[in-house]
Every structure is written in C-alpha cells, then in structure tokens.
Amino acid sequence: MPFVAVLLAVLLATPALAAGPEDEVAPLQETTGAGLFTVGNTLFAVLHELAHGLIAELDLPILGNEETAADSIAALLMIPSEPNPFRRRLILAATRGWATSADIADDADAQKSGASEFWDIHVRDIDRYRATLCLLVGSDTRAGRALAARIGMNESDVDLCRTAYANADEAFERLTAPFRRRKGAGGGRIEVVYDDDPAFQAERGLMRRAGSVRRAIADLTARIALPNDLTVHFTACDGGINAWWDPDTRTVEVCYELVAYYEDLAPFDETAGGEE
Numbered sequence: 001m002p003f004v005a006v007l008l009a010v011l012l013a014t015p016a017l018a019a020g021p022e023d024e025v026a027p028l029q030e031t032t033g034a035g036l037f038t039v040g041n042t043l044f045a046v047l048h049e050l051a052h053g054l055i056a057e058l059d060l061p062i063l064g065n066e067e068t069a070a071d072s073i074a075a076l077l078m079i080p081s082e083p084n085p086f087r088r089r090l091i092l093a094a095t096r097g098w099a100t101s102a103d104i105a106d107d108a109d110a111q112k113s114g115a116s117e118f119w120d121i122h123v124r125d126i127d128r129y130r131a132t133l134c135l136l137v138g139s140d141t142r143a144g145r146a147l148a149a150r151i152g153m154n155e156s157d158v159d160l161c162r163t164a165y166a167n168a169d170e171a172f173e174r175l176t177a178p179f180r181r182r183k184g185a186g187g188g189r190i191e192v193v194y195d196d197d198p199a200f201q202a203e204r205g206l207m208r209r210a211g212s213v214r215r216a217i218a219d220l221t222a223r224i225a226l227p228n229d230l231t232v233h234f235t236a237c238d239g240g241i242n243a244w245w246d247p248d249t250r251t252v253e254v255c256y257e258l259v260a261y262y263e264d265l266a267p268f269d270e271t272a273g274g275e276e
C-alpha cells in the first residue's frame, strides 16, 4: 500500500546536501542533523514496504491491519539487537517524522471534513508514532529505559510497551522460523538500485553515502532465506511523494520525492553524530 497517506505538494526548492563520488560510502556516523532525519524516515519507509513484500513472498498470515503489521516489522528490523546509538537515532528520527506529520495532518483536518481520513487504511500518524516509540522503549535495552524516563513514561506504560515488543518480536520470529537462513544456504538477494536523476542528485548521494538501506537489507537477507530476488528501486515519480511494494515486479519503489519530502520535514537541528 502507498506509504504516505496525505500527499503534500510542497517540495524543497533547494536540496542542501551534496552528492558524493559514485562508489564512496562514508561511515554511517557522518550522517547527522537533517540528513539523519531523512535517512531514518526513508529507511523506515523502505522497510515498511519490504515488510509488505515479505508478507506476500513468505505468505505470512496477518491478523488485523496489514499496514500496522508492516509498521511493526519495519520497527523490529530497525531496532538494534546490540546497543548501537546511531541505529537508535535512525528509528527515533522515524518516530519524530510521524509526530511531525501528525501535526501537519491535524492542521489539514481543521480545514476539511475528516471522512477520507477516517477510511484511510493506515492508522493515524500519531498512532504510528506512539506504536513505533512504544516498541523502541519496550525493546528493553538500557537506551530504551533512558528514553522512557526522558519522555516521562510511567512504569506501567513501559511494562505495556515491553509486552508489545515481546509479542511482536515473538510473532515475527515464529512466522519467519520456517524461512530461517541456515549457514551457507542460499536465498534470494535484494538489490538496491538508485536511478541517476539530475533533479535528485542530493537525495541519491545522501542515501548511498549513508548506506543504511544496504546494511538493513544485509541483516534481513542474512536472517531470512527469501524464495525470490527482490529489488529496492529509488526513482523520480513525476512529483509523487510515495513508496510502495509492486508484487508483479517484486520491487519496492521509492520516490526520490519522498526522500526530499523528509528533508523538508526535518523539524530539528540535531548536531550530534553517531558513535558506531
């Protein structure tokens, strides 16, 4: 399903981030500030759409809303299993993206009837924010506990989030157990393709340099033996701000316009770098 429920027509006029040389991949920790926000939100969108792909390719049963299940899988794939401050910042950036777009949606709702929003298959952005943050807090890392204290969650809320994380993690483990990749065994690959578009050199350069999509995909394909090869395809969409799973071509299509949208949305100036 399309990733962004409400398409905004406004894009950044002048992307501020320069593209690097073709094959240069700088260390992850060099991505900071608006770049980190953009990479974190784009990575979440890619993993959400890949989750739709996993559900289709592995024929995973879904009880409830597939959009919510895809969000849970994306969050599980983004939450680091070992302490990793940079990866934690990436998923925090994604939660801030939901909070910011929820504010925008509130403003838009004030000016129109809420009927179309009511029937949107995605839950509200503020709920996506709460659910993703809850899984991060509930992952029971030291960082999760520190985050809970910082945002003022009480102990019973933290306990509910621990249960939510444990339930989601166990469900994903059990559902994907038949597809666990054994050491040395084969499995489908996921190729990441970045179209070379003159209008989106900054977005292409940022995503390639950060390397976060490539790393997340390496983790996923090391863990799960896919029955088919898949593709993640970054491309220009003639103004469309979106990402989606195409079952016919087994491709996650990601519009460069979505990457530019996150650059525009970046609500804070976080200057701290990663520590990976």
Ligand SMILES: [Zn+2]
Residues within 6 Å of the ligand: 001, 002, 003, 048, 049, 052, 067, 070
């Ligand atoms: Zn979706």
